[in-house]
Amino acid sequence: MKFKTLQFLTVVTTVLVALLVNAAVGAAIAAIFGFSAWKGAVVANLVAIFLLPHLPKNVARAGVLTEVWTGEMIKAFRTPPTAVGWYDRVRSYDQYVNQxxxxxxxxxxxxxxxxxxxxxxxxxxxxxxxxxxxxLDYFDTEATPVTDDELHAVSYPKMESVLERHREALKEKTWAKAIHAYAPDGNKADKTPVLTTTGEAVDGRNRMVVDDLVALKAQFDKMGVPQDGRILVLCPDHSNDLLLTSKNYAEHYNINDTEGKITRLYGFDIYEYGKTPYFNATTLNKIQFDKAPAATDMQASVAFHAGSMMKANGSVQFYHQDAVNDPLHHRSLVNFRKWNLALPLKSNCTRAAIVSAKAS
Structure with missing residues (x-):
């Protein structure tokens, strides 16, 4: 009798914990999107209840809400990434993606x-x-373990935290891949020029100066790039150089916090991004994506015309191994696959880069 009573109490406790965890997760998601917390709690529990038939019998536990997390991930990628305004300026081809x-x-x-x-x-x-x-390219996050102990004991919505970190990691990687694709492969006169900086020598390189921006403008004028939609994405070194050498640039830095644009200077809408590609400072050829830069490589600033580039988001797949299938560790494993593509609309599209010259 005592054993049956203990079993009953265990099941009741597990059910209550599952309901509370689902309620906390649902309330947190609802709060993010401006809905009532109690409605989110109810919806999350209803979703979990309808998923229970797919779990082993006699198991009452907080399930991984696959549909909820996948939906939130898709919404996050559809939201304009205001922190990376140059990416937002590129036309989206999402509606043309099929499979x-x-x-x-x-x-x-x-x-x-x-x-x-x-x-x-x-x-x-x-x-x-x-x-x-x-x-489209596909991007996979490495799996994150989430134990039953964490789900039952932590004082914050663990799964929401995991989701956010996977989402942000995927965003960063797709943005870095995009700016790498928008940059020219190498120096080709009158088509994809790669210029070098001409300022004073500092830390083994030459600073960027306003004259370099004027030279870039002259190249775009010569190539017939439309004046409306010219984008320049500065690497941190070049942005810092202009803060020291250009009063106009310094005065406008960080004034616009909603679009991420720093200023419009010499016909370019100027942005700053820390993961622009590297180029070989001698050959002026672009270094392969995700390859560690060598001592001969320098980070570049990238210039392009917004109308000549594209981006497209595809599907999102949420993978998970449920803790109920892991008798040794009692942990779930979760990760994502995200499909995305960012490219010039034509392989011979006119674009440019500015690379820090090696100081002699």
């Missing part, structure tokens, strides 16, 4: 234009357009 693949129409060229032509019949030029399917 994490996006289809582009590659234009075959333009017709010849004749002036004062007197020769007939006219030549026929066929413009061959083609479908170009591009698969």
């Amino acid at each position: 994490d693949v996006i289809h582009f129409t590659e234009l075959g060229g333009d017709p010849n234009v004749l002036v004062n032509n007197k020769t007939y019949p006219l030549n026929i030029t066929k413009l061959e357009d083609a479908d170009k399917a591009v698969t």
